[in-house]
Amino acid sequence: MPDWPRLDIVIDRPPGKASSIRRAFLRVLPSAIAIVPVSMLFGVLAYRAEWSLLEVLAAGFLGFTGSGQFALLPLAETNASFLTMLLICASINSRYFPIAFTTTKRLPKTVLARTCVSHMLGDEAFATERSRDTVHETLIIRLTIFVCWVVSGVIGALMAQAIPSAWLSNDIHLGFPASVVLVYLSVTQIKMRVSGVYRRQSVMIAACLVLAAACYEWLGPTYFWMPSVLITVIILDKWKKHE
Numbered sequence: 001m002p003d004w005p006r007l008d009i010v011i012d013r014p015p016g017k018a019s020s021i022r023r024a025f026l027r028v029l030p031s032a033i034a035i036v037p038v039s040m041l042f043g044v045l046a047y048r049a050e051w052s053l054l055e056v057l058a059a060g061f062l063g064f065t066g067s068g069q070f071a072l073l074p075l076a077e078t079n080a081s082f083l084t085m086l087l088i089c090a091s092i093n094s095r096y097f098p099i100a101f102t103t104t105k106r107l108p109k110t111v112l113a114r115t116c117v118s119h120m121l122g123d124e125a126f127a128t129e130r131s132r133d134t135v136h137e138t139l140i141i142r143l144t145i146f147v148c149w150v151v152s153g154v155i156g157a158l159m160a161q162a163i164p165s166a167w168l169s170n171d172i173h174l175g176f177p178a179s180v181v182l183v184y185l186s187v188t189q190i191k192m193r194v195s196g197v198y199r200r201q202s203v204m205i206a207a208c209l210v211l212a213a214a215c216y217e218w219l220g221p222t223y224f225w226m227p228s229v230l231i232t233v234i235i236l237d238k239w240k241k242h243e
């Protein structure tokens with residue numbers, strides 16, 4: 001006869017590392033799929049700007065920031081210097097410093113692994129992660145989005161070679177969908193983190209948007225990222241203490 005008691009023990013056994021990694025992958029999969037068309041759009045725009053496949057791959061692998069990569073495209077088209085592009089990209093990507101600071105507890109301990117996982121942090125990963133995620137779950141979430149972004153950008157550049165030139169006219173604002181995705185992810189992240197006693201999510205969202213707009217007006221479109229993200233993180237942290 002079957003060994004039913006032993007089977008019961010197997011069924012009642014708490015989920016292990018493999019099941020937690022699987023749950024993390026399933027949780028991040030919708031976000032990973034959602035960024036595929038945005039990354040493909042970057043590949044199309046890069047091809048229109050006469051970037052090679054290797055340059056598209058390098059931009060995705062080394063940069064891995066949608067806003068930073070999209071910002072480099074018009075600069076490259078105007079023959080901006082490498083230093084200018086580096087400063088612009090660095091200023092835009094500086095917003096990840098305060099974001100990464102809040103995720104240090106779920107990063108690997110070794111320096112090399114910690115650096116690699118930190119490099120893979122993006123808006124979509126931060127919006128998907130939870131404060132109680134383990135190191136392995138964090139790695140799966142960031143690696144899934146990272147691979148999808150890099151591969152999709154190259155696929156977009158390959159597809160652009162088969163798209164009629166009229167469809168890639170400079171009169172068409174192809175970068176608009178990327179901005180819409182980033183706004184949606186930002187609002188989703190705020191709604192996820194506003195809970196507890198104070199459940200006025202609309203007030204929190206409005207406050208963060210007003211502060212970001214003020215920084216944009218004061219510092220301009222290039223340098224407003226860092227202070228606006230830092231202020232938003234502080235507000236969310238203070239709000240969370242009232243939960």
